[in-house]
Amino acid sequence: MDISFVIEKFILVAIIFGISLVIAMYSTYAERKVAAFLQDRLGPDRAGPFGMLQPLADGLKMFMKEEIVPTNSNKMLFMVGPGLAMLTACIGTAVIPWGSDITIGDRVIALQVTDINVGLLYIFGVVSLGVYGVMIGGWASNNKYSLLSAIRAASQNISYEVSMGLSIIALLMVTNTMSLKEIVEQQHGWHWNVLYQPLGFLLFIICSFAETNRAPFDLPECETELIGGYHTEYSSMKLGFYLFAEYINMFVSATVMATLYFGGYNYPGMDWVLLHTGPVIGPLIGTAVLFAKIFAFIFFFMWVRWTIPRFRYDQLMHLGWKTLIPLAIANIVITGLVIAIVEKF
Amino acid sequence: MGTSVFYLVAFLSIFFSLMVIFAKNPVHSVLYLIVTFFTFTVHYILLNAQFLAVVNFIVYMGAIMVLFLFVLMLLNLNTDNEPLKSVLVKVVGIIGGCCLVVTLIGSLKATAASDPLILVNPNLGLVKNLGKELFGPFMLPFELSSILLLTAMVGAVLLTKKEKV
Structure with missing residues (x-):
């Protein structure tokens, strides 16, 4: 392992980390602007041109606020909660392929931190850990509302993980690999997995909404019933971390959906572009295409938030266990049958 | 390393x-x-x-x-609502624990030291190889254990079901 390899990976990790934070920061701005657009308002427009500096002002406010730790809380775990939420949100991007390999001179640079053989399962594992930050924070606050919210979050995540896993199984049957790099390479040009797995994609996107606690599944943060949610007792940047982690989660799940189902950095006519732009610019255009897809998904997340009202808790469980899981199993069976028939003839 | x-x-x-x-x-x-x-x-x-x-x-x-x-x-x-254990239960617990330790140490001493384990195929743990092993030579135990899990699942669902009057 030579030193330049290590440096290269460090730079890549730093860039990805920076990009996730900036995107999460501007997602808060985008959310307000999208909400304003959908409700025929203007949205934030005071700080800077078009209100572009609003996220910075919000961040500064969060840092300057007084930090309050409730007297009867579990101090240690109260601190750990937001940190854990941020950690689990950020480590998911490690296995995402951000673009095809860049060749500078005779050096090939992979735009992916690590291509592990079980990349898809790694993402799934990180998603399932995401609930710990919420649970620990909610419990440590020693507040009944926070606890209720934490328990809601946990049961919601566990329920929707099942159908998410089942929809991934159907995808695996099509791709025959769990390495995200190979999955993306298979979708070269326009052979996107969403064409082969439309139902699987629908299930996956519904489960992503539930896993990221976004509307219409934002029951853990249902203000009318729970005051605030699992972060009722939090103030200052600890609250900021929880809100931030949610936006990073949204970015990560948008990335995963673009990678798994919408071809990642592939786009129709990419061979022609690659031939005419060379080995450095070509892959970077692919990366730009990937980010365009990610932003489209993030917009979709926000669009849904201001369109569909929140579910009731029993409706949520009903949808998860009695609709999505049978559909996911049916999807697996149908995929298996089609693959068997195609192989036979 | x-x-x-x-x-x-x-x-x-x-x-x-x-x-x-x-x-x-x-x-x-x-x-x-x-x-x-x-x-x-x-x-x-x-x-x-x-x-x-x-x-x-x-x-x-x-x-x-x-x-x-x-x-x-x-x-x-x-700690407030934890039931207090009587002295008798504590003594019995200590004796039981000591007996378990003695038995474990005795059985560990009886076994010969194992040879250092050398993996025949270092890539066995990768998904493809593991899948081939599980659905090849170990097909029957694998399916049996899945039936065991299914039984447990059906049992759990049955326990939570309210009886119809």
């Missing part, structure tokens, strides 16, 4: 599993248990068993421990 990493992780595993027992707060115990499972995941990675590592990560850390934590938080156990 590999050996020293192993000893470090093994030390952490034992340390955190002891913390599970010594922690007074049950929620802390569960959190230490989660860390212990994480060190097991690292052990699997050291053995190049990536699939097992990530499944351990998902199933134990991501699902089972969430349920444990869930139940403990709902019960909200603490």
Whole structure:
């Protein structure tokens, strides 16, 4: 392992980390602007041109606020909660392929931190850990509302993980690999997995909404019933971390959906572009295409938030266990049958 | 390098599993248990068993421990409402524990020291190879254990079902 390899990976990790934070920061701005657009308002427009500096002002406010730790809380775990939420949100991007390999001179640079053989399962594992930050924070606050919210979050995540896993199984049957790099390479040009797995994609996107606690599944943060949610007792940047982690989660799940189902950095006519732009610019255009897809998904997340009202808790469980899981199993069976028939003839 | 990493992780595993027992707060115990499972995941990675590592990560850390934590938080156990154990129960517990330790040490002494384990195929733990092994030579045990899990699942659903009057 030579030193330049290590440096290269460090730079890549730093860039990805920076990009996730900036995107999460501007997602808060985008959310307000999208909400304003959908409700025929203007949205934030005071700080800077078009209100572009609003996220910075919000961040500064969060840092300057007084930090309050409730007297009867579990101090240690109260601190750990937001940190854990941020950690689990950020480590998911490690296995995402951000673009095809860049060749500078005779050096090939992979735009992916690590291509592990079980990349898809790694993402799934990180998603399932995401609930710990919420649970620990909610419990440590020693507040009944926070606890209720934490328990809601946990049961919601566990329920929707099942159908998410089942929809991934159907995808695996099509791709025959769990390495995200190979999955993306298979979708070269326009052979996107969403064409082969439309139902699987629908299930996956519904489960992503539930896993990221976004509307219409934002029951853990249902203000009318729970005051605030699992972060009722939090103030200052600890609250900021929880809100931030949610936006990073949204970015990560948008990335995963673009990678798994919408071809990642592939786009129709990419061979022609690659031939005419060379080995450095070509892959970077692919990366730009990937980010365009990610932003489209993030917009979709926000669009849904201001369109569909929140579910009731029993409706949520009903949808998860009695609709999505049978559909996911049916999807697996149908995929298996089609693959068997195609192989036979 | 590999050996020293192993000893470090093994030390952490034992340390955190002891913390599970010594922690007074049950929620802390569960959190230490989660860390212990994480060190097991690292052990699997050291053995190049990536699939097992990530499944351990998902199933134990991501699902089972969430349920444990869930139940403990709902019960909200603490020292105030914990039933007091009588002296007799404590004495019986100590004697029982000592007997178990003696038996374990005795049976460990009786076994010969095993030869150092050498993996025949170091890539066995990768998904494809593991799948081929599971659905090839080990087909029957694999399917039997899945039936066992299914039985447990049906049983659990049956227990929660309210009887129709």
